[in-house]
Amino acid sequence: MTDIVVIGAGPAGLTAAIYARRASKSVIVLEALSYGGQIINTPDIENYPSAAHISGFDFATKIYEQAKSLGAEIKFEKAVEIRDGGDVKTVVTAKNEYDAKAVIIATGSANRKLGLPDEDKLTGRGVSYCATCDGAFFRNKKVAVAGGGNTALEDALYMADIAEKVYLIHRRDAFRGEDTTVERLKSRDNVSFVLNSRVTKLNAGRRLESIEVTDKDGKVSTLEVSGLFVAVGRVPENQNFSSLIDLDEAGYAASSENCRTRTPGVFVAGDNRAKEVRQLVTAAADGAVAATEAVKYINS
Amino acid sequence: MAVKNVTVDNFNEEVLQVKLPVLADFYADWCGPCRMLRPALEQISEERTDVIVAAVNIDENPELADDYDISSIPCVILFKDGAEVDRSIGLVPKEALEALLG
Structure with a gap:
């Protein structure tokens, strides 16, 4: 024993x-x-x-x-x-x-995964759970970050230096993460906040091409992104x-x-x-x- | 046999045109999980004579990462007769790599 x-x-x-x-x-x-x-x-x-x-x-x-x-x-x-x-x-x-x-x-x-169809299949083909690991693959591309905590905020800030465009998608209108990071994100021209919204669908061919986002009123929109960083805990x-x-x-x-x-x-x-x-x-x-x-x- | 370093210049001859199946490990030096995964690949290359294990540095060969739609590493792709058969993404146990080979 x-x-x-x-x-x-x-x-x-x-x-x-x-x-x-x-x-x-x-x-x-x-x-x-x-x-x-x-x-x-x-x-x-x-x-x-x-x-x-x-x-x-x-x-x-x-x-x-x-x-x-x-x-x-x-x-x-x-x-x-x-x-x-x-x-x-x-x-x-x-x-x-x-x-x-x-x-x-x-x-x-x-x-934690989003739980969307094809999420596993697209992991490594556009969907990622680690911005510092995979961010370099998205230089000068458009990406989205899903989440509202510190990890999501820091991922968005990290990607703002690399990507052409960063959408930060959060299901509420206020962030759990630190205010100073939120302020730094607001000062970036290439970061857009998509609040009161969640990712509801992944659209892909061989790799991720766009994501569908649904807001709290049920309005659906599509964001053309080649990368989605999932930071939902x-x-x-x-x-x-x-x-x-x-x-x-x-x-x-x-x-x-x-x-x-x-x-x-x-x-x-x-x-x-x-x-x-x-x-x-x-x-x-x-x-x-x-x-x-x-x-x-x-x-x- | 050791893990064979492959570049964009010899990828055709060393991966796509060989008769044996090839496990190609797309990696980078800065990637911790890639470094963790490497011993398992080295073991497979020593233990098995029916497969070739290759390594592609994605910083030095970004064209290859792009050709195969790679956006996370480590990414280990199994090639047979010049075509991708299966792939494994992220740090996985050695058994998962062996399972790719069937």
Whole structure:
């Protein structure tokens, strides 16, 4: 039996592994895709203490190497279930089952989709969920950004420097994101606000050619764009574990300040946890707290 | 066999005109998910003799990215007999790339 199984090898999960190993607990980290989580999409991290500039890839690789060198075992398997047997928890993957004394869920979150027909088919053919990743493909082209939070605003601002024209489509008339970013967008000649409206259809040949937009009164218009950046929030990856943890209405995992869930021995850390601030440094902090609490739980 | 770097100048000979299926990885150096995906492609190129793995740097060969309507990377396209058969976009597990090959 392993002392601690960590689900997810992003900054929260890998930090938890580091802390657990330094407390001499055996650790298996299960990762569905690739270590690092969503930070690998970031070309340049500028807000992590001590690292004024580091790429997301390098940052992720460094934590991964650190966790491995301390003896954490990292397996690329997707956890689909946790069975709670009291002192023994069993984490189930497609291939294996892992018994553990404690489990830390650090699964992060995924992009929320618009849910339109052909959205998946057109992803990579005009539809994107990451402006800093894919923006360069739309130099001097017309694009739209859907969403009203900080990510949407920042995506629109980023694209305003690259694209010929940026439409910012938001279903309300006020933005959730920061006012200063809204003001900067208003000062750009090539940015148009399309408010009280939502994207209702994607029109494409081999690639996206236009989008249909419907306003709150039901009026339909068409925008000729070759790119659509979807920034309508994220979906926490807690669905597989909802029998053991409480989720809020948005699907985030409820926990105490020390990352404990309602199931003794099951902890949460990182972006899938209900909290106010989701940053690299808070993900790492969650990992440290959850691992310390898991160690305490095992030793008690 | 290692991953073969292909450019717009030799794309015809190295991808479209070869007999074996070709997995072509469209990537850029600045793209983190592309760097994450590369080890899986290298493993496939070492493990399998029935497929050629090629890499196309989209910054140096934007014409090729445009020809194949690529707007997100990594984008791995499976070519057979000179034509696209299937593609995979974004960071995916190695098994998903193997599934492309059938």
